[in-house]
Amino acid sequence: SDLNGTFISPSYNIIRRLSEDYLYGEGWKGQLVLMDVDGNIIYPDFQLNLSNRNIKVNAIVDEVMYLSYETPDKHGCKTKVCTFDGKTLYSSTKYDKVLPYDDSSYEAFIGEKSEIIVKS
Numbered sequence: 526s527d528l529n530g531t532f533i534s535p536s537y538n539i540i541r542r543l544s545e546d547y548l549y550g551e552g553w554k555g556q557l558v559l560m561d562v563d564g565n566i567i568y569p570d571f572q573l574n575l576s577n578r579n580i581k582v583n584a585i586v587d588e589v590m591y592l593s594y595e596t597p598d599k600h601g602c603k604t605k606v607c608t609f610d611g612k613t614l615y616s617s618t619k620y621d622k623v624l625p626y627d628d629s630s631y632e633a634f635i636g637e638k639s640e641i642i643v644k645s
Contacts, residue, residue, distance in 0.1 A: 572611025
């Protein structure tokens with residue numbers, strides 16, 4: 526609801542803020558959606574389950590999400606770059622965080638140090 530108590534989106538059992546502009550919603554029947562902060566659905570068939578607090582969204586740029594895992598997943602993955610439809614564009618067991626850099630590369634971080642890696 527908004528600060529006045531008006532329900533914006535009453536049909537989700539999990540709503541999580543991902544960034545200044547985006548909210549993640551998980552419906553009662555398992556439907557995953559991406560919404561703006563007013564509750565308007567931007568992407569109705571979202572394929573990434575982000576209900577796990579272990580996953581941090583570092584950036585959302587041009588329908589691409591840059592994710593970090595506080596605890597690596599079962600494959601040892603620490604970072605992923607995914608499209609809204611769930612396609613993984615990049616994943617790493619080495620880097621702590623990956624962010625957009627330009628059209629052809631990412632900026633990858635290990636602790637406070639960073640390096641530029643080329644998109645493949």
